[in-house]
Amino acid sequence: MSTWDNNPVLKVEHLTMRFGGLTAINDLSFNIGRGDITALIGPNGAGKTTVFNCITGFYKPTEGRLVMNRSNGEKHLLERMADFKITADAKVARTFQNIRLFGGMTILENLMVAQHNPLMVASNWTIGGLLGLGGYKKSNVDAIETAKYWLERIDLIDRADAPAADLSYGDQRRLEIARAMCTGPELLCLDEPAAGLNPKESLELNNLLQYIRKEHDTSVVLIEHDMSVVMEISDHVVVLDYGVKISDGSPEFVKNDPHVIAAYLGVEDDEVDQVEEEVGIA
Amino acid sequence: MQARQKDSLLVASVKDSLGAAVITFALACVMIGLRVDVASGRGAELFLEHRWLAVAVAVLVVFAGRLAMNIFFWKREDPPSLNLSGLMPKGGLGAGSSNIIKYGLLGLAVVLPFVLMFWLGARGSRQYIDLAILVLTYVMLGWGLNIVVGLAGLLDLGYVAFYAVGAYSYALLAHYFGFSFWLCLPLAGILAAFWGIILGFPVLRLRGDYLAIVTLAFGEIIRVVLLNWYQFTGGPDGLSGIPRPSFFGLEFTRGEGGFASFFGLDYSSIHRIIFLYYLIFAMALFTNFVTMRLRRMPIGRAWEALREDEIACRALGINTTNTKLTAFALGAMFAGFAGSFFATRQGFISPESFTFLESAIILAIVVLGGLGSQIGVVIAAIVMIGGFEFFREFEEYRMLVFGMIMVVIMVWKPRGLISSRTPSVALSRNAKGISADLVQEGHG
Numbered sequence: 001m002s003t004w005d006n007n008p009v010l011k012v013e014h015l016t017m018r019f020g021g022l023t024a025i026n027d028l029s030f031n032i033g034r035g036d037i038t039a040l041i042g043p044n045g046a047g048k049t050t051v052f053n054c055i056t057g058f059y060k061p062t063e064g065r066l067v068m069n070r071s072n073g074e075k076h077l078l079e080r081m082a083d084f085k086i087t088a089d090a091k092v093a094r095t096f097q098n099i100r101l102f103g104g105m106t107i108l109e110n111l112m113v114a115q116h117n118p119l120m121v122a123s124n125w126t127i128g129g130l131l132g133l134g135g136y137k138k139s140n141v142d143a144i145e146t147a148k149y150w151l152e153r154i155d156l157i158d159r160a161d162a163p164a165a166d167l168s169y170g171d172q173r174r175l176e177i178a179r180a181m182c183t184g185p186e187l188l189c190l191d192e193p194a195a196g197l198n199p200k201e202s203l204e205l206n207n208l209l210q211y212i213r214k215e216h217d218t219s220v221v222l223i224e225h226d227m228s229v230v231m232e233i234s235d236h237v238v239v240l241d242y243g244v245k246i247s248d249g250s251p252e253f254v255k256n257d258p259h260v261i262a263a264y265l266g267v268e269d270d271e272v273d274q275v276e277e278e279v280g281i282a
Numbered sequence: 283m284q285a286r287q288k289d290s291l292l293v294a295s296v297k298d299s300l301g302a303a304v305i306t307f308a309l310a311c312v313m314i315g316l317r318v319d320v321a322s323g324r325g326a327e328l329f330l331e332h333r334w335l336a337v338a339v340a341v342l343v344v345f346a347g348r349l350a351m352n353i354f355f356w357k358r359e360d361p362p363s364l365n366l367s368g369l370m371p372k373g374g375l376g377a378g379s380s381n382i383i384k385y386g387l388l389g390l391a392v393v394l395p396f397v398l399m400f401w402l403g404a405r406g407s408r409q410y411i412d413l414a415i416l417v418l419t420y421v422m423l424g425w426g427l428n429i430v431v432g433l434a435g436l437l438d439l440g441y442v443a444f445y446a447v448g449a450y451s452y453a454l455l456a457h458y459f460g461f462s463f464w465l466c467l468p469l470a471g472i473l474a475a476f477w478g479i480i481l482g483f484p485v486l487r488l489r490g491d492y493l494a495i496v497t498l499a500f501g502e503i504i505r506v507v508l509l510n511w512y513q514f515t516g517g518p519d520g521l522s523g524i525p526r527p528s529f530f531g532l533e534f535t536r537g538e539g540g541f542a543s544f545f546g547l548d549y550s551s552i553h554r555i556i557f558l559y560y561l562i563f564a565m566a567l568f569t570n571f572v573t574m575r576l577r578r579m580p581i582g583r584a585w586e587a588l589r590e591d592e593i594a595c596r597a598l599g600i601n602t603t604n605t606k607l608t609a610f611a612l613g614a615m616f617a618g619f620a621g622s623f624f625a626t627r628q629g630f631i632s633p634e635s636f637t638f639l640e641s642a643i644i645l646a647i648v649v650l651g652g653l654g655s656q657i658g659v660v661i662a663a664i665v666m667i668g669g670f671e672f673f674r675e676f677e678e679y680r681m682l683v684f685g686m687i688m689v690v691i692m693v694w695k696p697r698g699l700i701s702s703r704t705p706s707v708a709l710s711r712n713a714k715g716i717s718a719d720l721v722q723e724g725h726g
């Protein structure tokens with residue numbers, strides 16, 4: 001029995017998602033280990049983003065269960081919860097394949113919005129804050145400190161007051177991760193965080209993810225195409241193809257799994273060489 | 283290269299305009315050139331009149347107009363609309379000049395009644411103080427709507443409904459229970475907010491155009507109910523004899539116990555006008571104060587985030603329905619306050635004062651001022667409401683001019699007069715405003 005089965009932070013059980021006649025995910029089960037970096041890989045259209053949308057409540061699964069085990073012992077059945085509750089109560093945060101920052105707000109503001117819920121409580125749902133009661137001021141300062149902490153991690157502290165839309169692509173990706181981290185998640189879902197990054201940005205991203213795993217009680221699940229990234233940073237790999245799980249195990253195991261090689265080779269004839277190289281069997 | 287391009291611009295424009303002229307000629311020959319008339323002299327016989335001059339004029343006008351539009355707007359690579367906006371300072375006003383305007387206007391508003399009194403006397407200044415009261419009412423309404431449209435990005439076309447709820451709340455409470463203005467002012471705000479929540483709950487699931495249409499319909503429904511519930515609201519006759527506000531219990535009446543005799547002044551009806559002026563001034567400032575404070579609080583930031591990207595908000599654990607509802611209810615509350623002020627100032631209200639045109643004017647003030655900009659709303663309200671009143675003589679052309687100004691401003695400064703967003707929180711002291719080009723308008 002592997003480590004991710006002993007103490008999973010999220011159990012995906014018999015997850016099925018249909019859109020009309022199209023079955024995007026079919027009876028998918030896997031575990032996400034606490035403290036692991038788990039990679040979800042598979043060809044385009046395999047249903048990876050759909051899995052994330054089910055976990056974070058943006059889609060209601062047709063069938064199946066999603067059990068989130070928080071470190072304080074609480075259990076949450078994600079398939080029954082509203083999307084914002086999943087972040088607020090079950091502590092699952094996510095980023096998007098097409099970046100969704102608040103472009104017209106500053107970088108600092110982006111990180112402050114992410115701390116909305118604790119700040120609302122501290123401001124007695126605005127009333128206390130409006131009247132200038134003490135508790136809110138302190139929480140506000142703390143929230144700014146948290147934001148600064150993450151800004152230092154992603155090297156954007158000097159640009160804290162610049163609009164988020166002015167950032168380069170790589171910076172935007174990392175800001176979106178920092179923003180998700182500001183919600184204090186126990187599970188962080190990253191949808192293709194390395195897509196479109198140059199090697200330097202990609203390296204910075206790796207460092208950020210390693211740092212998050214080392215210093216925070218946050219398990220990470222990420223969708224990734226770049227095999228070198230997957231092999232380097234992940235502890236556990238789940239491979240999807242046409243909505244079905246075709247492999248599940250350590251990076252070493254998955255790399256040599258004939259199902260995976262077949263699936264990847266079966267994608268497109270002209271991609272064979274490239275894929276072979278990526279998977280490392282060429 | 284340059285010359286050839288100029289040439290082709292001219293040639294293309296002339297060709298296009300000639301085509302238009304030919305079409306006009308064909309149409310005008312029949313529609314303008316021939317006129318059937320009854321000849322009075324010859325026993326009511328029909329006769330045909332040819333008006334070739336009119337046809338020629340029509341064709342020429344179309345040709346010249348189209349040529350001008352082609353050359354200056356349509357076929358150019360750099361239409362003057364672009365050049366025009368280039369003439370304006372980029373990124374809106376700098377922090378310095380914007381502050382000067384802000385405090386200048388504030389100072390002016392504080393001393394305005396006395397300056398006018400000093401200058402024009404009690405009789406002559408009354409009309410202008412009345413106008414200033416009207417402008418301030420719209421400033422307050424604009425600021426209230428700015429929360430909904432400018433901050434939260436929810437397009438509300440029925441805002442006047444809450445203004446009506448506020449006005450009728452006060453009028454009815456005073457009519458049936460004899461409540462005073464000062465008691466009714468908060469009640470009117472609460473009732474309007476309550477209606478905001480009731481209407482908002484089903485409506486706020488919709489987005490964009492749908493939201494706009496449904497809020498428009500709700501605005502009309504409230505007006506139609508007021509119009510038809512004759513026994514309760516007086517229907518089209520309206521409600522009259524609405525009590526005037528008192529100054530800490532002092533009525534603005536002649537004789538013993540009135541405001542004038544208490545302060546040892548000679549009675550003058552202008553006292554009440556000046557009092558009303560400062561009342562709406564204080565109410566508007568209160569609206570602004572609350573809004574500016576809320577902007578720096580989590581709820582205000584959530585409104586703006588909602589305008590930027592609703593899905594991202596939900597992914598950050600923000601309850602978007604509640605957040606929208608608070609914006610809607612708060613905007614409605616300020617409209618309710620303004621409504622009860624309107625009722626007490628007029629002494630008479632009827633559903634006619636709460637037509638869609640009012641909503642449109644308030645929205646125009648917000649949009650022209652620059653979505654989300656507080657000082658922009660003030661400038662737009664002064665220009666629009668002041669302009670309306672100054673051009674009262676040209677009654678028929680007012681709407682025409684109003685439309686033209688809107689078009690010019692939208693071409694000139696598409697994001698409104700003040701188009702820069704101040705960050706709600708900043709690390710450095712001299713954080714710059716965010717150019718409106720980056721700020722989203724919201725999708726509902």
Ligand SMILES: Nc1ncnc2c1ncn2[C@@H]1O[C@H](COP(=O)(O)OP(=O)(O)O)[C@@H](O)[C@H]1O
Pocket residue numbers: 019022024042043044045046047048049050051
């Ligand atoms: N909202 C939706 N409605 C219909 N089909 C969808 C929807 N979302 C995803 N799909 C389909 O589900 C399949 C998986 O998509 P997706 O999860 O985005 O794949 P990927 O693995 O590339 O992220 C695709 O065939 C896609 O067209």
Ligand SMILES: [Mg+2]
Pocket residue numbers: 048049050097
């Ligand atoms: Mg995807």
